[in-house]
Amino acid sequence: MHEVQVAMSADFLRGFSRLAKQQQRGVRAWIDKFRADPRAASISYKKPKGMRDPKVRSVRITQKYRAIVIHPPKEDVYLLVWVDNHDEALDWARNKVFEVNRFTGTFQVYEPVEGPGPSSGPGPSSGPEASAPPPSESVVGRVDLTGPKIADGFLLAGHQDEDLLLFGVPEPLLPAVRALRTEGDLDRLAPFLPDEAADAVYLLAAGYSAEQTLDELDRRTDQGQPDLPAKVDVEDFAESLTRDESRRAFKLLEDDAELAAMLAAPLEQWRVFLHPSQAKLVTMRSKGSARVLGGAGTGKTVVAMHRARHLARDVFNAPGERVLLTTFTSNLAKDIRENLRRMCGTEFERIDVKHLQEVAREVLAARGVKLEHTATTKQSATAWKRALAAHALEFSEVFYKQEWSHVVQAQDVTCEAEYLRARRAGRGKRLSRRQRGEVWKILAEYRQQLDLAGLSEHADVIREARFALADESVSSGYATVIADEVQDFRTADLSFLRALVPPGPNDIFVVGDPHQRIYGHKASLGRCGISIRGRRSRKLRINYRTTQQIRNWAVAALAKLDIDDLDEGSDNLAGERSLRTGHAPDVHLFDGIEDEVQHLAGLIEAWTAEGVQPSEICVVARTKYLVNDSYIPALAARGVTTTQIQTDSTDKLPNVVRIANMHRVKGLEFARVVLVGIHAGNMPYEDAAYRTRDPKAKALYDEGERKLLYVAATRARDVLVVTGSGRASAFVAAP
Numbered sequence: 001m002h003e004v005q006v007a008m009s010a011d012f013l014r015g016f017s018r019l020a021k022q023q024q025r026g027v028r029a030w031i032d033k034f035r036a037d038p039r040a041a042s043i044s045y046k047k048p049k050g051m052r053d054p055k056v057r058s059v060r061i062t063q064k065y066r067a068i069v070i071h072p073p074k075e076d077v078y079l080l081v082w083v084d085n086h087d088e089a090l091d092w093a094r095n096k097v098f099e100v101n102r103f104t105g106t107f108q109v110y111e112p113v114e115g116p117g118p119s120s121g122p123g124p125s126s127g128p129e130a131s132a133p134p135p136s137e138s139v140v141g142r143v144d145l146t147g148p149k150i151a152d153g154f155l156l157a158g159h160q161d162e163d164l165l166l167f168g169v170p171e172p173l174l175p176a177v178r179a180l181r182t183e184g185d186l187d188r189l190a191p192f193l194p195d196e197a198a199d200a201v202y203l204l205a206a207g208y209s210a211e212q213t214l215d216e217l218d219r220r221t222d223q224g225q226p227d228l229p230a231k232v233d234v235e236d237f238a239e240s241l242t243r244d245e246s247r248r249a250f251k252l253l254e255d256d257a258e259l260a261a262m263l264a265a266p267l268e269q270w271r272v273f274l275h276p277s278q279a280k281l282v283t284m285r286s287k288g289s290a291r292v293l294g295g296a297g298t299g300k301t302v303v304a305m306h307r308a309r310h311l312a313r314d315v316f317n318a319p320g321e322r323v324l325l326t327t328f329t330s331n332l333a334k335d336i337r338e339n340l341r342r343m344c345g346t347e348f349e350r351i352d353v354k355h356l357q358e359v360a361r362e363v364l365a366a367r368g369v370k371l372e373h374t375a376t377t378k379q380s381a382t383a384w385k386r387a388l389a390a391h392a393l394e395f396s397e398v399f400y401k402q403e404w405s406h407v408v409q410a411q412d413v414t415c416e417a418e419y420l421r422a423r424r425a426g427r428g429k430r431l432s433r434r435q436r437g438e439v440w441k442i443l444a445e446y447r448q449q450l451d452l453a454g455l456s457e458h459a460d461v462i463r464e465a466r467f468a469l470a471d472e473s474v475s476s477g478y479a480t481v482i483a484d485e486v487q488d489f490r491t492a493d494l495s496f497l498r499a500l501v502p503p504g505p506n507d508i509f510v511v512g513d514p515h516q517r518i519y520g521h522k523a524s525l526g527r528c529g530i531s532i533r534g535r536r537s538r539k540l541r542i543n544y545r546t547t548q549q550i551r552n553w554a555v556a557a558l559a560k561l562d563i564d565d566l567d568e569g570s571d572n573l574a575g576e577r578s579l580r581t582g583h584a585p586d587v588h589l590f591d592g593i594e595d596e597v598q599h600l601a602g603l604i605e606a607w608t609a610e611g612v613q614p615s616e617i618c619v620v621a622r623t624k625y626l627v628n629d630s631y632i633p634a635l636a637a638r639g640v641t642t643t644q645i646q647t648d649s650t651d652k653l654p655n656v657v658r659i660a661n662m663h664r665v666k667g668l669e670f671a672r673v674v675l676v677g678i679h680a681g682n683m684p685y686e687d688a689a690y691r692t693r694d695p696k697a698k699a700l701y702d703e704g705e706r707k708l709l710y711v712a713a714t715r716a717r718d719v720l721v722v723t724g725s726g727r728a729s730a731f732v733a734a735p
């Protein structure tokens, strides 16, 4: 008989992560014993009463703790699916079904219910605090239906049962799926569905056809048929666990070092369990460049890291071949470098993780180009003051400054002739040729002032570096480039990426979310020579970070804007979902800031008393000014110590509450987030030029503000609170 194997589920690892360190040691020792021989006489299996699934066994670890193990009919792979105190472990397993789906061949975990789940509160996969509804009670009739109603009844009315079965909906859950009427219903049912079925049902409910859903999920063969096994043996666990869809939640324990790493960092599940769409992107063989889109928290950075490791290890692995992973912000580059160092073996030596400015500076330094000083905010303000004083102004001062960054620097404009031809799409105001000429005088004067002071800007460094690469036609030394946060790259930055590597297979892999563009201006990959045709463009749709309730709130803040796709098309967040559920964000509007801060201080006190680490709480305000002049002192006056997040300093901060402006929290995440000062005047932030903008420019500005709110709200993993005072923000629905 073949050797018996052991697999561990993502749930087991999650259960393990909740145990105290001392108990974890005991469980580790037990896992080693169990792996050695799950059929050994010393392993004490119990078949608990009242389990829905007869394959469930509870195995004693200590007097208090039990592992839930799924006994394989063929004795091929024993599955470790949960670990907890005796009673809680049994409660967790009681209503669940663990089986190989007879159509898809995937190993599924689900909980049969007849309706869309309880109307609030976490679902079953959230762990012990989960509150599953009684198994046989239909809850359709009593839920609070929140999502948009489908006019003629049921969300999936247009789909046959057979289709739903082929998408992995288990037969016992068909009635519940059929009963869905709103997106709110689906959010409540999703935690009870197997993951592969939930992915598909979200897309079908968002209006995708069955064919489109297969395409979006990459579940079609090259011949266009659903990618399903010809024959499924539901008793063959070993075969089932080889499928991508099973591997998103189960890992065969084959390698001691890998298991040790898993148990040492049980919360870092992204290192082991990739969603099939993530896994495919990591190893995809691309004829040229590729692009990955996905809303906040969908694991784009995770894919970028795994991809970098894969390319360095398996594709560009000749001595001297280097892989570059670059980002827009320096904080993120630092985090990624640390994570990669821990994930990689010796291939790490051939991976550079640097933010784009750093890459450009190194390209120039390697060629002996002496860099001018980068203008500080103060120095550039002085240069602007002089430039704006030199000529009569037809427009507001802000207009010239934005024209400089969004048109001149973004597109590498260096002379009047180029400026007269430059694309000004998205700038709001149309300029006549005469007006362009007049505006250019001031822009040219600003450049002159920088030159006189011996100063340059970040964009100048990127441009110089690109010219240096083009002039010499020597390569940058990189075989491949992976870029994260690409939504904030300007045209000039994308052109620099292109110049870093010659066109070829797997040359450039870009990752970004245009819904989160808070710095740059729309730029097009194709226009910069980065072509991503056909299947080289994919989307991630599972939000691993925030709860569904927080995600929905943040998406509502975007108010259905028209969003580009980093290229010439458009993007949306349809069919995206969160794996976790929680409570809807709390929104409060107070009479004045005093009351607001009083509430905030009370919240922080209550949370820390509950055991939340202060460093896992972040207070976020729209501007630095609000942070420094209002909230830090007001909180300090109430005895709450905060520390401000600065560039490059996130991991050195003490264990106290974090505070930051919205731009600064990009790319970060916290268990609990409070967005403060969210009221009229601050959101959208009414800067000096706010009232003077023409309607088109104002609409564009507001769009940027909505994206900023989306970024800030999606930093929260578990809890989001939104507070303000005075008049409500037009971007926030009344509480």
Ligand SMILES: Nc1ncnc2c1ncn2[C@@H]1O[C@H](COP(=O)(O)OP(=O)(O)OP(=O)(O)O)[C@@H](O)[C@H]1O
Binding pocket: 268, 269, 270, 271, 273, 274, 275, 278, 294, 295, 296, 297, 298, 299, 300, 301, 302, 303, 513, 516, 543, 544, 545, 666, 667, 668, 669, 714
């Ligand atoms: N396969 C996975 N399994 C478990 N957790 C994951 C997985 N993929 C991503 N995560 C977790 O989800 C969170 C968000 O991931 P990541 O930062 O990669 O998302 P992102 O799309 O880059 O987000 P953003 O655009 O908001 O910066 C992280 O905590 C990450 O560890």
